[in-house]
Amino acid sequence: MPSLRDIQLKIQGIKKTEQITKAMNMVAAAKLRGAQERMEQFRPYAEKFASVMGVLSGSANPNAFPLMEIRDVKKVLLLVVTSDRGLCGAFNANIINAAEKMAASLKEEGKEVAFACIGRKGASYFQRSEYEVLYSSVDIMGNVQMFNARQAGKEVSNLFLEGEVDQVQLVYGRFVNVVTQKPTLKQLLPIASEGLGEVEEEEESGEAKPVYIYEPSPEEILGTLMPLYINVQIMHSMLETVASEQAARMTAMDNASRACKDMIETLTLSYNKARQAAITSELMDIVGGAEALKG
Amino acid sequence: MAEKFRLEVVTPSRLVVSDEVDLVTAPGTDGDFGVMANHAPLLASLRIGRMTYYKDNETVNMAVSGGFCEVSNNRMTVLAEAAERSDEIDVERALRAKERAERRLQEAEAGREKIDIARAQAAMTRALTRLKIAGQEV
Numbered sequence: 001m002p003s004l005r006d007i008q009l010k011i012q013g014i015k016k017t018e019q020i021t022k023a024m025n026m027v028a029a030a031k032l033r034g035a036q037e038r039m040e041q042f043r044p045y046a047e048k049f050a051s052v053m054g055v056l057s058g059s060a061n062p063n064a065f066p067l068m069e070i071r072d073v074k075k076v077l078l079l080v081v082t083s084d085r086g087l088c089g090a091f092n093a094n095i096i097n098a099a100e101k102m103a104a105s106l107k108e109e110g111k112e113v114a115f116a117c118i119g120r121k122g123a124s125y126f127q128r129s130e131y132e133v134l135y136s137s138v139d140i141m142g143n144v145q146m147f148n149a150r151q152a153g154k155e156v157s158n159l160f161l162e163g164e165v166d167q168v169q170l171v172y173g174r175f176v177n178v179v180t181q182k183p184t185l186k187q188l189l190p191i192a193s194e195g196l197g198e199v200e201e202e203e204e205s206g207e208a209k210p211v212y213i214y215e216p217s218p219e220e221i222l223g224t225l226m227p228l229y230i231n232v233q234i235m236h237s238m239l240e241t242v243a244s245e246q247a248a249r250m251t252a253m254d255n256a257s258r259a260c261k262d263m264i265e266t267l268t269l270s271y272n273k274a275r276q277a278a279i280t281s282e283l284m285d286i287v288g289g290a291e292a293l294k295g
Numbered sequence: 296m297a298e299k300f301r302l303e304v305v306t307p308s309r310l311v312v313s314d315e316v317d318l319v320t321a322p323g324t325d326g327d328f329g330v331m332a333n334h335a336p337l338l339a340s341l342r343i344g345r346m347t348y349y350k351d352n353e354t355v356n357m358a359v360s361g362g363f364c365e366v367s368n369n370r371m372t373v374l375a376e377a378a379e380r381s382d383e384i385d386v387e388r389a390l391r392a393k394e395r396a397e398r399r400l401q402e403a404e405a406g407r408e409k410i411d412i413a414r415a416q417a418a419m420t421r422a423l424t425r426l427k428i429a430g431q432e433v
Contacts (some may be wrong), residue, residue: 045305048374050339052365139360146307146376212367215339216325221363224340228361228376237305 005279007271009179011264015138019262024087025034025253032246035055035150038144039175039239049225049232056222064159064219075112077134078103079156079188081172081237083245084141086150089252091123091173091245096111098183101172103131114165118152118238134159139221141242159188172237173244175213179251181244191226265272298332302348304357304378306401310359311378317350318341321364330371337366343420345428358428360421364405366371377421384429393422 080099082092099122105112112224114133117123135155140148159165168189174182214221302319320329322344328335337381343360343391362375396419 041309042307044310045307045374048305048365048372052363052374055338171331212336212338215323215328215337218338220324221338221340225363 002274003273004246004271007267007274011267011271014258014260014263014267015208021253021256021260022086022216023174025250025257027086027160028088028246028253029250030248032243034273035239035243035246036175042236042239046236053222053225053229056225057219065191065223065226067157067189067230070190071163071166073166074164075114075167076106076167077114077116077159077168079116079118079152079168079170079234080126081241082119083169083241084120084139085245087252088245089255090248091248092119094181095171095173095183095241096118096122096125100129102169102185103169104287107243115154116156116159116168118148118234119241134164138151139208141238141245144235144238144242146231146235149231149238151267152225153234155232156189170233170237171242171258173248175240175243178247181248181280186233191229299343299350299421300330300332300371302333302371302373304346304359304373305374306378311380312355314346314348314350316350319346320348321346321373322359331368332369334366334369335369336368337364339364343417343424345424346373346378346432356428358421359426360424365373379425380427381430384425386426386429388427389422389425392418393426396422 017124078099078294080095082095086092099115104111114134115122115126116130117126117133118137120138120139123133123138127136135152137148137152158170160168167187170186170188171185172186174184177181297317299315299317302314302316303314318329318331320327321339322342323339324342325339328339340363341359343385344358346357346359348355348357357378357380358422359373359375359378361377362373364371364373366372383404399415400412400419403415
């Protein structure tokens, strides 16, 4: 049986842990609000962008663009977006698992797989794995900026254009709501014209399609917009991942705080038991001693 | 004044302008153009430069870069990677950017290392545009 002092030390330790997890929970909640706000602010831009791309791809010949070229797929690049920091439950593990599953099934089909990572957790995991990591960008998830997305977009576009890879898939933590984050796969390159078409149809359903004046030609506009579109997609997935990370951390830290509370409760109980046992045995001693003196 | 139309300027980080305006002049890739109410549907890409909108007696200058615009249904939407009103421009930062770009261009001229000249030039244009619109002597 552990001594009274041992139990007391343990209780104190756990109390300190609880303080930390509680603080982390609150910090995550505050950061989540910020991240959600940024996501909201980005949405109008992304939506407008997608609808314009839809209009354009309808009037320009999409096959003329190297970023849309569909090739025989020999090598696939998985662009994995994770967080930089841990202590957010199974969040990063879930994304990594989804990516690995994807990689395994691609390998089975006889395709090569390479990785590109945004976020430290994914980067350090895949660098230790058997897979090849062609690009990684870490320590940027704390403050995601458009130029981070631009940089990553340029790298993967170049890999695609040089023929190093024939397809790019994006894996990130989609923010469904505060309690649910879902690892999600999305094709980044070649840009799928069907995906763009869908947006267009939704857009059109209400009113007749306006006939646009293009300046310069639709092909030229589309040519300049496509690289930007990649950036927008990457930016979007980064913002979603950041929000998901904070939400996941909030839940994880909430669970941790609750576990701490439970442990403190049981430990306090056994502390009191031990204390009572000690008092009883001391009393027995005293009574025994008094009895002996009487005799 | 005459009929107004809606102008919205959106960047990835925020909604910069949302207002009813009389006239907008924008820096198109093929030259500046103006938009007034009831303009025909238009899709145009923009270069780095000055965008101006007129509202009643008010004139607002803006620096935009890396964007395009769409006009339809009496509504003009400008999507840019960066856009600032003249009173929002960070002059200090633009000056620093200008110096940096100048240095890079000089180094490129001296043939040192591989420097992305196009990028440095774009940075230069951005910085100069911002300074000009902020009313600074360049």
